[in-house]
Amino acid sequence: xxxxxxxxxxxxxxxxxxxxxxxxxxxxxxxxxxxxxxxxxxxxxxxxxxxxxxxxxxxxxxxxxxxxxxxxxxxxxxxxxxxxxxxxxxxxxxxxxxxxxxxxxxxxxxxxxxxxxxxxxxxxxxxxxxxxxxxxxxxxxxxxxxxxxxxxxxxxxxxxxxxxxxxxxxxxxxxxxxxxxxxxxxxxxxxxxxxxxxxxxxxxxxxxxxxxxxxxxxxxxxxxxxxxxxxxxxxxxxxxxxxxxxxxxxxxxxxxxxxxxxxxxxxxxxxxxxxxxxxxxxxxxxxxxxxxxxxxxxxxxxxxxxxxxxxxxxxxxxxxxxxxxxxxxxxxxxxxxxxxxxxxxxxxxxxxxxxxxxxxxxxxxxxxxxxxxxxxxxxxxxxxxxxxxxxxxxxxxxxxxxxxxxxxxxxxxxxxxxxxxxx
Numbered sequence: 396x397x398x399x400x401x402x403x404x405x406x407x408x409x410x411x412x413x414x415x416x417x418x419x420x421x422x423x424x425x426x427x428x429x430x431x432x433x434x435x436x437x438x439x440x441x442x443x444x445x446x447x448x449x450x451x452x453x454x455x456x457x458x459x460x461x462x463x464x465x466x467x468x469x470x471x472x473x474x475x476x477x478x479x480x481x482x483x484x485x486x487x488x489x490x491x492x493x494x495x496x497x498x499x500x501x502x503x504x505x506x507x508x509x510x511x512x513x514x515x516x517x518x519x520x521x522x523x524x525x526x527x528x529x530x531x532x533x534x535x536x537x538x539x540x541x542x543x544x545x546x547x548x549x550x551x552x553x554x555x556x557x558x559x560x561x562x563x564x565x566x567x568x569x570x571x572x573x574x575x576x577x578x579x580x581x582x583x584x585x586x587x588x589x590x591x592x593x594x595x596x597x598x599x600x601x602x603x604x605x606x607x608x609x610x611x612x613x614x615x616x617x618x619x620x621x622x623x624x625x626x627x628x629x630x631x632x633x634x635x636x637x638x639x640x641x642x643x644x645x646x647x648x649x650x651x652x653x654x655x656x657x658x659x660x661x662x663x664x665x666x667x668x669x670x671x672x673x674x675x676x677x678x679x680x681x682x683x684x685x686x687x688x689x690x691x692x693x694x695x696x697x698x699x700x701x702x703x704x705x706x707x708x709x710x711x712x713x714x715x716x717x718x719x720x721x722x723x724x725x726x727x728x729x730x731x732x733x734x735x736x737x738x739x740x741x742x743x744x745x746x747x748x749x750x751x752x753x754x755x756x757x758x759x760x761x762x763x764x765x766x767x768x769x770x771x772x773x774x775x776x777x778x779x780x781x782x783x784x785x786x787x788x789x790x791x792x793x794x795x796x797x798x799x800x801x802x803x804x805x806x807x808x809x810x811x812x813x814x815x816x817x818x
Contacts, residue, residue, distance in 0.1 A: 400599040401592045404560045405449050412446050412453070413591055414552040418543050419450070425543050429454050436513055438498070438532060439523040441545025444590030447523040450545075451494045460492035460519060467500040475508050482517045491518045498522035499531035506533040513539055547589025554584045556591045560598050571611045573602065579620035586624040597623040638669075642676055650684040654723035661719050665712050674700040677718050688728035688802035695721060726802040734797040741791065748788025779815050 406412045409419055409426055418425040428434040434454070439447040455462040463478050482491060491512075498506070512518040513536065520540065524531060528542055548556075557580050565573050575598075583601075587594035600623045601615045608614075641663050648656035664673045677700060681693040699718035703711035741747075757768025772782045787794055799805040 401595040414548040436520040436540040444592035445545040464494045466496045495522045499524045499526040550584045575615040578617040582620045657723045686728045686731040688726035728800045748790030
């Protein structure tokens with residue numbers, strides 16, 4: 396009874412694992428590899444409570460290798476050396492299977508200490524991480540491993556875990572009946588936000604704090620479930636992968652002109668009070684994605700951002716929502732970013748050339764003798780304040796960086812210049 400409920404409910408076979416059918420379903424790669432007994436190094440990547448440790452344990456039980464488990468949070472090179480010392484011994488005659496939890500907490504040197512033994516096959520590594528392995532795992536280990544992504548569990552998957560937990564915990568209450576209402580079970584599953592462990596902790600709290608009625612019946616109702624899980628779990632790390640995923644979805648929703656999705660991702664960022672990231676991304680979006688289609692957008696958004704910064708939360712949510720809706724529903728153009736990026740690419744590749752002599756600085760003695768500014772035509776001396784002359788270097792003569800796109804503002808620019816240039 397002292398053992399956590401999450402451990403007691405932990406599946407013992409692949410068929411009992413909740414969710415992850417994209418890698419563990421029939422004929423899926425991970426299942427086939429495990430059942431064949433011929434699997435290599437693997438990295439399990441995904442949020443907490445999605446079954447990474449459980450699946451690693453099941454694989455260990457199915458393997459004939461000596462199993463070791465380390466948590467990179469508190470393990471070090473000395474622990475690895477201890478495991479290495481067992482290689483070739485009687486207990487590890489079939490090799491070693493090492494499960495390294497939270498591998499992102501190992502530095503490069505610690506990860507490198509495993510490399511030689513991974514290459515020889517003396518150690519088969521299963522590493523798990525909640526962070527993007529392509530950012531945190533040493534490339535040499537990454538290239539020798541297969542990455543499997545564990546996804547957040549659905550509400551239905553977690554519901555199965557909740558009901559299974561209740562069946563297991565009944566043995567702790569002989570002579571009593573134990574029930575949970577459908578609404579309570581669904582509330583716990585939904586509030587877990589894809590984390591089975593969080594849901595099982597809530598069930599455990601409900602069960603062991605509930606009072607039995609005169610008929611020795613323990614019932615977990617919706618009110619009890621709400622008290623045990625008052626706030627929905629929300630995974631967010633300002634320095635982690637999830638942070639950038641939300642910001643990416645936020646900007647892409649605005650770019651895609653979906654105000655509802657954009658407001659949803661804004662709400663996620665507001666929920667964790669990440670004001671700085673929101674404001675920066677709004678300013679970038681106004682310039683990058685709306686741009687010349689509605690040049691005033693950046694001015695309006697800047698006002699909303701300034702207002703939000705001065706107000707702080709919770710009131711900051713209002714001007715931020717205004718800015719998001721404005722940008723999401725505004726016409727779109729990326730002509731400005733395309734123009735500057737194309738010009739920068741030319742400079743990067745050495746396509747520059749000399750500045751034409753008539754454009755060079757002529758405000759110094761002797762400039763005229765060097766031909767500086769001599770043939771420059773002052774546009775304001777001509778009709779419509781325009782006169783044709785070469786501005787780009789000879790090496791780039793005729794190059795087009797800015798290409799007007801099809802929106803009301805840029806169409807008006809094109810029409811204006813069509814009239815000027817055909818006079």
